[in-house]
Amino acid sequence: MREYLLTLCVAAAVTYLLTGPVRKFAIAAGAMPEIRERDVHREPTPRLGGIAMFGGLCAGLLVASHLENLRSVFELSNEPRALLSGAGLIWLLGVLDDKWGVDALIKLGVQMVAAGVMVFQGLTILYLPVPGVGTVSLSQAQSTLLTVALVVITINAVNFVDGLDGLASGMVCIAAIAFFMYAYRMWYGYGIDQAAPATLFSAVLIGMCLGFLPHNIHPARIFMGDSGSMLIGLVLASAAISITGQVDPDAITDVTGSARATTHFMVPVYMPLLLPLSIIAIPAADLVLAIVRRTWNGQSPFSADRGHLHHRLLDIGHSHSRAVLIMYFWAALISFGAVAFSVNSSSLWIVLAVIALSAAGLVALLFPRFRPRAPRWAESFVPPRYRRARREAQAAAIALVESGQAPGVNGATAVGERALLPGRTATDRQPVDSRR
Structure with missing residues (x-):
């Protein structure tokens, strides 16, 4: 755990320290697009924050490769190199898009190429446990198609939700923390060495997001842009693919005692294959709704609009900060709820806790004008607006x-x-x- 924390801190520190110089570079390079009708900010803000995040990714993996317990991940697996190859392509595409703009179909094509590069280097899905059926081995064609689909869906889901200050980085950070907990438990709790790359990817992703958040919270000094949103989406997808594609369910069966128990144990980590429901449920739902909405209106699914979930929260009266916190809450509830369910799927307390928290979330969602008032003795400890x-x-x-x-x-x-x-x-x- 200490080596993971060190890797996380290095990725966070490098990302944080690089963001300031990157902001100055973005201003000098003119990567400050004009305010669009769908934007919620009112001043031109530099992009290219993904440059700092990519630096954090490289630094985290570099430090991990020299640590005693994590060195085996690079020696026994080609997945870290596969991740860097795909991340490099996506990051370069995002930088070009942040500066000059890239056609949506070209972006989709490069995303598929990046996913194909990772598949070619071994980062792919091999097994798929289906509840009630058992473990299903995938053919090469099925594995490639499923892997590419997961990467593209996750990248665009994170990209679509990047509409408010600190929203995408915070939600992905929450999802990465939940995924890290699950992968770490599989590695040390069940002795599954193949879960080590996914655990490492999640730790580095947490550091990337935490290092960028101080610069990106409202009011943001810099945006991550497509170079950042597509990058963290790809890293999140890579972690899910790694633990899904390389972990042999038969190894878990030796611990659980039955194939049925193994299948139920593995279900929460396979949810991201269906429509990232457990890890990025909110961005995935926003992605699906955006495609349906734009297609219904006769527009291209890739055309930008102001109908995303975070825009609707603003329209019904929530402030910028409250809308972001509400999205954080639902992302955490679904992500950590899935992890808790994987630990004990028969616990009634988990179900009751999720129901109670969902009700509390709905109350906060339906009362946008409610603002707590601090007592007079505590006013010196709270922000001025309270x-x-x-x-x-x-x-x-x-x-x-x-x-x-x-x-x-x-x-x-x-x-x-x-x-x-x-x-x-x-x-x-x-x-x-x-x-x-």
Whole structure:
């Protein structure tokens, strides 16, 4: 565990330290696209954050290759090299897209090529346990198609959900933590050495996301862009493919005692093959809904719009930070719920806890205007927006502005003051464009 934590910290530190220089480079290179109608930010923000994340990936794998217990992953398996090959192609594609823009069909083609490169180097799915049937060995054609499909789906699911500050990196970090727990348990709990690459990939991915988050939380100083979103999507898919394709279920049967128990134990890790339901359920659902919505409206499935789940949270009145936290909550509930279910699938307490947390999530989702108020003795320990005195002063200022009793205040200032009040919708919170 200590070596995994060291690898995680190295990936996080390198990503964090590189992000500042990368931001300056992105500004100098002009990788700051104009504000689009579907964007929620109101100032041009540099992209190319994926450059720093790719540096964190390389640094994490490099350090791991020199650690005593993790060196065997590189000596006995070709999967780390396969991951770097596919990640390099995806990262280069993302950098070009962040700077100049790349056609959607070209992006899809390169994604399939990157997945094919990883399959060619051995990072592929070999076994598929089906509940009630048992373990099914896949042919080479079936294995290739299933692997490529999983990679492409995961990459685009993460790319689609990257619409708010800190959303994609935070959700992938949550999913990677859950996946790390599962893979680590398979390796040390069941003695399955083939689970070591997936555990390593998950640890490095956690570090990449944690290192980038401080620069990307609202208000973001830099965006990861497609160079980052597609990269972390590919790493997440690689971890799922590694543990799925290389772990022989017969080895687990020696511990569980029956093929049926093995199949049920392996089901949570095979959910990502169907539609990443347990690991990236929210991004996958957003991906499916976006494709259906755009196709129904006669648009290309790859055309951008403002109908994603995070956009809808803003439209019903949630603030930027609250919308991100709600998405975090549901991602954590599904991911960690799947891991808990894999540990003890017959526990009634797990089911009841998931139901209770789901109900709490629905309450938070349906009350966008609710904002907690801290007691007066705790106001010095909470952010200013939760302090009652500040809220009352804002309300009084707005009342003066609207009544016309405040001298020297124009309409634009009134709108600006009104936007500070809690409980306003996302449209009300948008600052006024002085050029109009």
